[in-house]
Amino acid sequence: MTTSPPFLLASDNASGVHPAVLRRLQAVNAAHAPGYGSDEHTRQAEQAFQAHFGDDASIFMVATGTACNVLALQAVTQSIDAVFCSDIAHLFVDECSAPEHAIGCKLIGLPALEGKVTPDALERALAFQQDPYHRNRAKVLSLSQGTEYGTLYSLDELRALTRLAHDRGLKVHLDGARLANAAAALGAPLRALTRDAGIDVVSFGGTKNGLMMAEAVIVFDAELAGRMPALRKQGMQLASKHRFLAAQYLAYFEDDLWLHNARHANRMAARLAARLAAIPGMELSAPTQINMVFARVPPDWVAPLQRLSRCNLWLPDTSELRFVTSFDTTEASIDAFADAAGALAA
Incomplete structure (x- = not known):
């Protein structure tokens, strides 16, 4: 009988669930609670997020990374819009055109230097996109931190890109599937890599870092946040037993497990x-x-x-x-x- 190769280094998706997360899931399973995010566990988890991202950050927990990216982009785009991203970005290469299918927007891949978008590449793409009669409206810059090539934007690089994007009328989305790893490597708080760097909306990952299945859209603009409850429901990502998403993040933020x-x-x-x-x-x-x-x-x-x-x-x-x-x-x-x-x- 042959044995399959181990998944030791295949992906951080292949790892198990951290024992502290399993314990918290077991704890919230001990009693009934209101559904759809109206429970006390969700409220506490949202407060834990706000301690890291700002008191007025709006948090919308979902089950998958692709759904997280789609909903984050849907908050800031329409079908006529273009989203600029690295040409190796996960949402560009590995999400089966989910943003384009769900939103109708166009993803435009920019040549990446070791996985990172450069200001020059964004400027060239914006110049090409200026024809309003034939091309999608330039609307969003999406960055991955860390990148799909395992590299990092410095704080200065992030700020330069968000300034450029905002000056050109773009919103900035951050795919933070491995944002925890980036924060650990850079020695920077999560807020410094997101809100304080000029990011408008974040896809915050947990599944790759010890959670069972939990991601979160974090929105820093009240007007955009107002769209998210309906978008999450329409996008089939409002969990009825929402406390089991929240429980994972309660364990995640407790004692800086993340x-x-x-x-x-x-x-x-x-x-x-x-x-x-x-x-x-x-x-x-x-x-x-x-x-x-x-x-x-x-x-x-x-x-x-x-x-x-x-x-x-x-x-x-x-x-x-x-x-x-x-x-x-x-x-x-x-x-x-x-x-x-x-x-x-x-």
Whole structure:
């Protein structure tokens, strides 16, 4: 009988649920509570969010990252609008055109420098989009922090892009599926990377950092927030037993679990990167700034490495692999994988 390769470094979606989250879910399961977010657990979770993002931030919890991105963009766009994003952005490449299907807007991918949108690329795209008779109205800049290439915008880079976007009449959306990892790496509060940097609406992830299934749209504009209750319901993301979404975030923010999890995942990625960089024939292809490591390998190494751990073949043409660490990745598992990978070179 053959066994499947382990999912050790496949994705932070492949990890389990943090025990503290499971305990909180069990706790809120002990009694009945009002549905649809009118319960005390939801109120407390919203307060926990506001402690990190601002007292007037509006919070709308949902179950999936794609729904989170779609609803966040739907709050600020119409079908006539264009959304500019990196050409490797998750919402551009990996969401099956969900924003375009649900909203009717057009996604425009901008050439990315190590996953990051540059002001020059945005300026060129805006200049091309100016024909009001034939092209979608320029409306939103969407940024990922961290990026799909595991890189980070500095605070100065974020502020420069949001200033440019606002000067051109755009709203700014942040896909923060790994925002916790970015905050941990940059040593910055969540508010500094979002509201204070000029972001208008955030897709805040939790599933990749130890939650079971919980994401949240965070809106910093009262007028936009007023649209969200109806949009969430129409988008089929208003959970009836909403307290089970809220419970996950209560555990997440308690004692900074979100930060501890992210720091650990980042440390494991740094350890993996250092070990892989020392293997002859393996070349790191992007800076390791959060919990993702990218490496180019000889083509005949791809299959053996994927037998050691399932991992994403990021760019087949150059045999570039993506490895992702999680809150529950151990030093021993990193070292065992690196030792086995090193044997390929020997």
